[in-house]
Amino acid sequence: MTEQALLLVNLGSPASTEVADVRRYLNQFLMDPYVVDLPWPLRRLLVSMILIKRPEQSAHAYASIWWPEGSPLVVLSQRLTDAVRPYWTEGPVELAMRYGEPSIEQSLVKLAKQGIKQVTFAPLYPQFADSTTTTAITEARRVIREKRLDLTLSILQPFYDQPEYLDALVDSVRPHLTQASDHLLLSFHGLPERHLHKTDPTGSHCLKTTDCCQRAEGAVLASCYRAQCLQSAAAFAERAGLAAGQWSVSFQSRLGRAKWIEPYTEAHLEELAAQGVKKLLVMCPAFVADCIETLEEIGDRGREQFIAAGGEELQLIPCMNTHDSWVQALVTLCRRAPQAL
Known part of the structure; x- marks a missing residue:
């Protein structure tokens, strides 16, 4: 063989x-x-x-x-x-x-x-x-x-939509969800918006409406990073038994002056603190292994920013790693x- x-x-x-x-x-x-x-x-x-x-x-x-x-x-x-x-x-x-x-x-x-x-x-x-x-x-x-x-x-x-991946993601995160917290943020890595436009096979769907990612299907969905992230997040939340107000999505690692996909994690951290969120859980489902984007960008700088904005605690949930x-x-x-x- x-x-x-x-x-x-x-x-x-x-x-x-x-x-x-x-x-x-x-x-x-x-x-x-x-x-x-x-x-x-x-x-x-x-x-x-x-x-x-x-x-x-x-x-x-x-x-x-x-x-x-x-x-x-x-x-x-x-x-x-x-x-x-x-x-x-x-x-x-x-x-x-x-x-x-x-x-x-x-x-x-x-x-x-x-x-x-x-x-x-x-x-x-x-x-x-x-x-x-x-x-x-x-x-x-x-x-x-x-x-x-x-x-x-x-x-x-x-x-992003495979049951095995989603179930493993829930299994790895579940122990952290039992802790007392006010909100769960799913922070995905960001991309410049032009990257999404370039991979849109129709040339007429991507970012043309506010709900374009929710309506993506077929070839459009197969090549749309943002739509896949939102689908992963929604499927995860459903499997984890989270209500709509308990979680949200943002995109991190913005670099340069170009327009990147929104909402930006940096801005969203401040918004959550302003809304009264004190204890925040953050997971990064675009990564399967912890790295500088999770450990330093979220675990260190993100925590400092959230606390400076009025939050009290930001806990980074580890990636799946070797779960x-x-x-x-x-x-x-x-x-x-x-x-x-």
């Missing part, structure tokens, strides 16, 4: 908190045309300007959440890989990062050298976006083409991944 390897793929992290390593990472990340979708000359100019001050600022942020073993995202992703390995009996299980190491190229070449012919390629992003899902798949295809690897991919599709339900769900989802060239 032919072995089917499993390659789990996450975003990545700097090799260390040294400014030089952070600069190298940010350059690779921001020069990706799926992340900063500008023509190369403009992208190069903009990124070069960002790299003047941003690496030092980001290095400080990374240092505040860095673990003795390394980057939390990489460490947790490796732990997930190790946890999945005993259940994936079809073949070897490896980890790759879109940016930094271990790279997609390194991992695919390693598998090919082992004689593997078939790989289930699993981007660990519940919701679809060009800047996460598409760029990872594109890089894998580039490596296979340019390295002339005899590999066939089965690709895990976005799983047993998530490990089992991921294996099930990967076994259903359709084959692609």
